[in-house]
Amino acid sequence: MAALLELTNIETYYGPIMAIRGVSLQVEAGRIVSLLGANGAGKTTVLKTISGAMDPQKGTVRFDGREIQTRDPDWVARLGIAHVPEGREVFPFLNVEENLQMGAFSRRDASIAADIELVYEYFPVLKGLRKQAAQVLSGGQQQMLAIGRALMLRPKLMLLDEPSLGLSPKLIQEIATIITRLNKEQNVTILLVEQNARMALDIGDFGYVMEMGRIVMEDECERLRNATDIQEFYLGMKDEGVRGRRRWKQRKTWR
Amino acid sequence: MDLLQLIVSGVSQGCVYGLIALGFVLIYKATEMVNFAQGDLMMLGAYVAVTFINILGWPFGWGLLATLAVMALVGVVLERLLFRPMLGEPHFAVLMLTIGLGFILRAFAGAVWGNEPQALHAPYAGQVLRVGELVIGYENLVIVLGTVLLCTLLYLFFRFTRLGIAMQAASQNQLAAFYVGIPVKRIFSLVWALSALVAAFAGVLTAPVSMIDPLIGFVGIKAFAAAIVGGFGSLPGAILGGLLVGLVEQFAGLYLPPGYADMSAYVLLLVMLMIRPEGLFASMQQKKV
Structure with missing residues (x-):
């Protein structure tokens, strides 16, 4: 089966700086795919390249069999890719309900009101805040609103950029549960970018690891969780040597 | 009574400033561009109305609607041709472009309609309403009512329609x-259309009162001051800033030696920048870069 989303040899620049150095990845329909990596590895740039906020110099982005790498982000969104950007990016002066309505801007069907109720089912706390301006919401509530707004697009694919950023462990757990539920119940394929490797590996089916603009590892999340490199560098499990410090030879396998 | 009379004319003049300021703010809020040709769009709107009403002899109402439609179209065309390619360019470059556009529009109006002042024929011109000792020209009344009506419509549009939201x-x-x-x-195209439409509306309202010539667009600079007084980025602030400038100007005209009235808008601007630089209605949050 062809992948829902397929990136082939993507190279993206910020001015003269090459942020993505030839990335290829696939997201198969129905799965949760996690993209891990440290700060500045290029994860966010990959998402921006997919959603059209940035254009790649080289390579192709295929969604549902169409090449979309040169398109504007609003066009890409209307194809069914909902991007939940890093830092929520809600519309601060619109109220919660208006934010959700804007999520359905490209839709003309009659079930928009029903879908708003659906979002309130997933995030009951938003229902009580429906007439509040989004800027007064807490970080966690804004994250829920951003995900809810993305859901209003009825997307085939949801791009989630650091949904755990700045949230308490309890909220992270809650968001993680919601993401899994959306995947199972609403049949939304998910590409999740995270620095919180534990969460990303827990809920993901397949994982990619990025460093310095390249993908350095890819595998089922199950296996990634048990890989020694990942355990040491992303999950913080250190293998103490006999003398109580790390052996100088210990290096990541991909270097 | 003198005082009331002054307030009436100050408010009606202020409404015109406010409407032009509204155009500034609309474009700035949406696209972060400052359009210094806003006053010249008002001038163009007035001349388009002169064409429909004076030259072609259309009834005032139809002429007004046609003018608004034409100017909205002008707004769209300007955005597509000049300003969309400038998205993401430095603010300074865009600013120069709008100043250049102002020159072109003034020259164009001079070439097409001539440089002599003319008055727009309005059915209500010259009539006055007497309330006690107060004498209000219908022109002024129409300006105020028109502004209130337009602002109400804009409010409803931004508050309740899908497109406005x-x-x-x-x-x-x-x-x-x-x-x-x-x-x-x-959406940017539509914002330009709306902004040009509001400017044209101001032009049509003001044209029966004051004679129009290709240089009337320079009131745009006063309106710019009004927009800053109001807090550049706030729609109600623009109108209020306009009213304030209009009122201050009228009072300065009466109580100060001749010539000071024309300065008063800028003095107000300077005072405002010193005591409350964010304007009357500061836009509550800094824009994210």
Whole structure:
């Protein structure tokens, strides 16, 4: 089966700086795919390249069999890719309900009101805040609103950029549960970018690891969780040597 | 009574400033461009109305509607041709472009309609309303009522229509608007259309009162001061700033030696910048870069 989303040899620049150095990845329909990596590895740039906020110099982005790498982000969104950007990016002066309505801007069907109720089912706390301006919401509530707004697009694919950023462990757990539920119940394929490797590996089916603009590892999340490199560098499990410090030879396998 | 009379004319003049300021703010909020040709769009609107009403002899109402339609179209064309390619360019470059556009519009108006002052024929011109000792020209009354009507319509549009909310969304967070599938570039076209339409409305309202010539667009600079007084970025602030400038100007005209009235708008601006630099209605949050 062809992948829902397929990136082939993507190279993206910020001015003269090459942020993505030839990335290829696939997201198969129905799965949760996690993209891990440290700060500045290029994860966010990959998402921006997919959603059209940035254009790649080289390579192709295929969604549902169409090449979309040169398109504007609003066009890409209307194809069914909902991007939940890093830092929520809600519309601060619109109220919660208006934010959700804007999520359905490209839709003309009659079930928009029903879908708003659906979002309130997933995030009951938003229902009580429906007439509040989004800027007064807490970080966690804004994250829920951003995900809810993305859901209003009825997307085939949801791009989630650091949904755990700045949230308490309890909220992270809650968001993680919601993401899994959306995947199972609403049949939304998910590409999740995270620095919180534990969460990303827990809920993901397949994982990619990025460093310095390249993908350095890819595998089922199950296996990634048990890989020694990942355990040491992303999950913080250190293998103490006999003398109580790390052996100088210990290096990541991909270097 | 003198006082009331002054207030009436100050308010009606202020409404015109306010409407032009509204055009500044609309474009600035949505696209972060400052359009210094806003006053010249008002001038062009007045001349288009002169064409329909004086030259072609259309009834005033139809002439007004046709003018608004034509000017909205002009706004769209300007955006597509001149300003969309400038998205993301330095503010300074865009500013120069709008100043250049102002020169072109003034020259164009001079070439087409001539440089002699003319008056727009309005059915209500010259009539006055007497309330006690107060004498209010119908022209002034129409300006105030027209402004109130337009502002109400704009309020309803931005508050309750899908498109109006989308315009707000696009100006509050452009990237997020893109991500949810709002056609942001088309929204920008509409904002320019709306802004040109508001300017033209101001032109049509003011044309029966004061004679129009290709240089009347320079009131745009006073309106710019009004927009800053109001807090550049706030629609109610623009109108209020306009009213304030209009009133201060009238009072300065009466109580100060001749010549000071023309300065008063800028003095007000300077005072405002010193005591409350964010304006009357500060836009509550800094725009994200």
